[in-house]
Amino acid sequence: MKILVTGGAGFIGSNVVDGYIREGHEVIVVDNLSTGKKENLNPKARFYKVDIRDKEMEDIIKEERPEIINHHAAQISVPDSVKDPIYDADVNIRGFLNILEASIRYGVKKVIFISSGGAIYGEAEEYPTSENYQPRPISPYAITKYASENYLAYYRHQYGLEYTTLRYSNIYGPRQIPHGEAGVVAIFMENIMNNRKSILYHYPEDRDGMIRDYCFVEDVVDANIKALKNGNGECFNIGTSVGTKTYHLYKLILDTYKQMGFHVSEDIAEPQRMPARPGDIRRSCLVIEKAKRILGWYPKTSLKEGILKTWKWWLKNKVKY
Numbered sequence: 001m002k003i004l005v006t007g008g009a010g011f012i013g014s015n016v017v018d019g020y021i022r023e024g025h026e027v028i029v030v031d032n033l034s035t036g037k038k039e040n041l042n043p044k045a046r047f048y049k050v051d052i053r054d055k056e057m058e059d060i061i062k063e064e065r066p067e068i069i070n071h072h073a074a075q076i077s078v079p080d081s082v083k084d085p086i087y088d089a090d091v092n093i094r095g096f097l098n099i100l101e102a103s104i105r106y107g108v109k110k111v112i113f114i115s116s117g118g119a120i121y122g123e124a125e126e127y128p129t130s131e132n133y134q135p136r137p138i139s140p141y142a143i144t145k146y147a148s149e150n151y152l153a154y155y156r157h158q159y160g161l162e163y164t165t166l167r168y169s170n171i172y173g174p175r176q177i178p179h180g181e182a183g184v185v186a187i188f189m190e191n192i193m194n195n196r197k198s199i200l201y202h203y204p205e206d207r208d209g210m211i212r213d214y215c216f217v218e219d220v221v222d223a224n225i226k227a228l229k230n231g232n233g234e235c236f237n238i239g240t241s242v243g244t245k246t247y248h249l250y251k252l253i254l255d256t257y258k259q260m261g262f263h264v265s266e267d268i269a270e271p272q273r274m275p276a277r278p279g280d281i282r283r284s285c286l287v288i289e290k291a292k293r294i295l296g297w298y299p300k301t302s303l304k305e306g307i308l309k310t311w312k313w314w315l316k317n318k319v320k321y
Contacts, residue, residue, distance in 0.1 A: 001228065004028040004064060006052055006099065007072030008045065009036030011176045012114075012168075012217055016070060017042050019221035028064050030057065031073065040175055052095035058102040068228060069103060070112040071096065078119060078279040081141035092144035100155050110162040112227050113152055115145045117167030117237045117286045118212065128213075128243070130287035131167070131235055139279035149235065156233060164231040166223055169239030169286050173217030173306060174313035184246065185214070185307070188253045189314050192268060200246050200271035203282055207273055209246025211283035213239040216306035219299040226295045239286035240299045247271070256307050260315075
């Protein structure tokens with residue numbers, strides 16, 4: 001297949017590109033490199049440095065005529081969306097509509113859309129949360145993701161454009177950048193490597209922090225591969241169904257580093273605790289039975305195994321941001 005991946009120089013998108021190329025697909029990458037990195041680009045993919053909001057986006061789709069568009073490009077930070085909801089909507093809604101309009105003009109058969117199971121459900125009363133739960137987004141970022149899902153349903157109804165939506169939990173692994181709350185694993189690793197104290201955001205009732213569902217990026221790549229041919233017109237939670245508090249995540253990352261033979265000063269043994277930020281959800285954990293049943297997908301990597309793999313990548317690449 002010929003697949004165009006937006007955000008294909010970013011953390012998750014570049015891993016997905018690698019997975020598609022391993023499977024023998026022809027891949028085009030579009031990324032403005034605002035957060036993506038050139039060194040993440042697969043040399044077997046054709047690359048365009050373009051913003052998804054630009055007219056050039058339509059020109060690329062017209063010229064390349066991809067069968068499938070995998071849409072990873074986004075403004076990904078919840079706190080940043082709270083600070084500047086207009087910019088968040090400009091990228092996440094206007095940029096996506098630019099892609100959808102070009103898709104119906106130039107024969108794209110399907111869009112794989114990356115949504116957020118970690119944010120879209122809000123403070124869900126159903127926990128862990130399934131796709132049957134009505135989303136109640138409480139941040140501009142989550143609102144744009146839910147709005148985009150509804151636009152997809154419209155374009156399918158109106159024009160026959162197929163889609164599969166993947167609602168990610170908190171994804172971590174090689175190439176993750178330590179910026180924004182979405183990169184908490186990378187933030188902790190970078191701080192530990194540089195002997196800096198980390199910040200743990202929490203609500204007053206629980207100093208161990210908020211609960212999140214952490215899924216390893218290699219498992220996410222597998223979901224994107226399975227979504228090429230399956231799951232039309234459906235949304236799927238992509239996570240592990242295992243909730244982890246931020247403090248327990250920090251201790252696992254720190255202890256794994258020590259077990260690898262590295263010294264850690266007492267100064268960073270405990271993170272600095274700070275109040276939760278606007279838009280922070282107390283707990284998020286996803287039911288993944290639908291993805292198992294329809295996509296034939298399930299996560300294979302435990303959090304302990306994934307943290308060890310991620311540490312090995314960080315240490316091998318000596319990442320600096």
